[in-house]
Structures are given as structure tokens and as C-alpha cells.
Amino acid sequence: MIARKLTLGGIAGGVIYFLWSFFSWVLLPWHLATTEKFSDEDLVANALRANAPKKGIYILPNVHKQDPGTEKDYDRIAEEAAKDRMRTGPFAFAAVTPNGMEPDMGRTMLLSFAAQILGAILLSYLLLQTTGLSYSKKVFFVAASAVTANVLCQFPYWIWWGFGTSYTLVSLLDVTIGWTLAGLAIAKIV
Numbered sequence: 460m461i462a463r464k465l466t467l468g469g470i471a472g473g474v475i476y477f478l479w480s481f482f483s484w485v486l487l488p489w490h491l492a493t494t495e496k497f498s499d500e501d502l503v504a505n506a507l508r509a510n511a512p513k514k515g516i517y518i519l520p521n522v523h524k525q526d527p528g529t530e531k532d533y534d535r536i537a538e539e540a541a542k543d544r545m546r547t548g549p550f551a552f553a554a555v556t557p558n559g560m561e562p563d564m565g566r567t568m569l570l571s572f573a574a575q576i577l578g579a580i581l582l583s584y585l586l587l588q589t590t591g592l593s594y595s596k597k598v599f600f601v602a603a604s605a606v607t608a609n610v611l612c613q614f615p616y617w618i619w620w621g622f623g624t625s626y627t628l629v630s631l632l633d634v635t636i637g638w639t640l641a642g643l644a645i646a647k648i649v
Contacts, residue, residue, distance in 0.1 A: 468644075583649050
């Protein structure tokens with residue numbers, strides 16, 4: 460019985476959230492409105508190719524990454540210089556894939572769908588740990604759980620890495636709406 464509720468809650472919630480995500484990203488202008496464009500993308504791309512040799516997260520200036528084999532005093536001096544560069548800018552926190560990536564929309568959507576099903580299963584599981592909640596309180600529980608997770612993920616990026624306020628708020632609103640809609644189905648099933 461529990462496995463059936465988890466499966467059905469996961470599928471129903473995942474499908475609803477997937478559909479909401481499609482609507483939110485493809486039909487609403489709000490996500491793209493929160494991102495900026497470099498004034499010379501080719502120049503930036505060439506600089507990244509020349510200076511980001513492998514796929515990963517890059518920070519500019521990187522105050523925390525010490526060069527192997529450096530002396531502690533040198534590291535302290537380098538850290539102070541990096542902090543000065545951080546103050547004057549530019550500052551960047553970027554996911555870089557120097558060799559590009561194949562825009563396989565089908566694979567990406569399938570992986571996203573699987574992640575949303577997993578998220579709905581986990582939310583269904585959490586909801587099954589409660590007792591005596593009315594339908595509206597179950598919906599609120601699912602939505603509040605998702606919002607809590609999003610706050611714990613998005614706000615540190617906003618605080619520490621300078622993610623834009625509008626980007627962070629749109630992400631929070633997007634997740635709140637999407638998981639509230641998913642919660643309407645999950646709460647009926649679980």
C-alpha cells in the first residue's frame with residue numbers, strides 16, 4: 460500500500476511539476492528576463508577556453524584555491540590580493556564546460572522528468588510520515604517542504620555567490636507554484 464502511494468504520488472506529482480516547468484521556462488518570460496548577456500560573447504568564450512581547462516565550477520577571483528607547493532606566507536599574500544580583486548570586481552561564479560555540450564533536449568528533458576518524479580516520491584514519503592492532516596494541510600505541507608528545500612539551496616547562492624535577487628525570487632516563486640500544483644495531486648493520493 461505504501462509503495463503504491465509512493466509510486467502514484469511520485470508519478471502524478473512529477474508529471475504535474477514537469478508540465479509546470481515546461482510552461483514556466485518555455486511560455487513565461489520570467490526566467491530569461493533574470494539572466495544577463497555578455498557584451499562580447501566571443502571574447503568571453505575565448506577567454507574561458509584559454510583559462511578554464513576542464514569542466515567545473517570556477518570562481519573569479521578564487522580566494523580559496525591555493526596553488527600546490529606554495530608557501531603559507533605567499534598563500535596569505537595571494538589571498539589578500541584576491542580579496543582586493545573581489546572588492547573591485549569583476550566577481551564571477553560560473554559553471555564552465557570548455558568543450559561545449561551537445562544540446563540533447565530529449566535526454567535533458569528525460570533526466571529532468573526523472574528528477575522531478577524522484578522529488579515527488581520523496582515529498583510523498585515525507586507526507587506519509589504525517590497523520591491527521593486535512594487535504595489543504597497536505598497540500599501546504601508539500602508546498603512548504605519544497606519551498607524550504609529551495610530556500611536552503613537558492614539563498615546561499617544569492618548570499619555567497621551574488622546570484623541576482625530577481626533570479627533568486629523568480630526561482631523561489633517558480634518552485635512554490637510548481638510544487639503547490641504537484642501537491643494538489645500528491646495530497647489526493649497519499
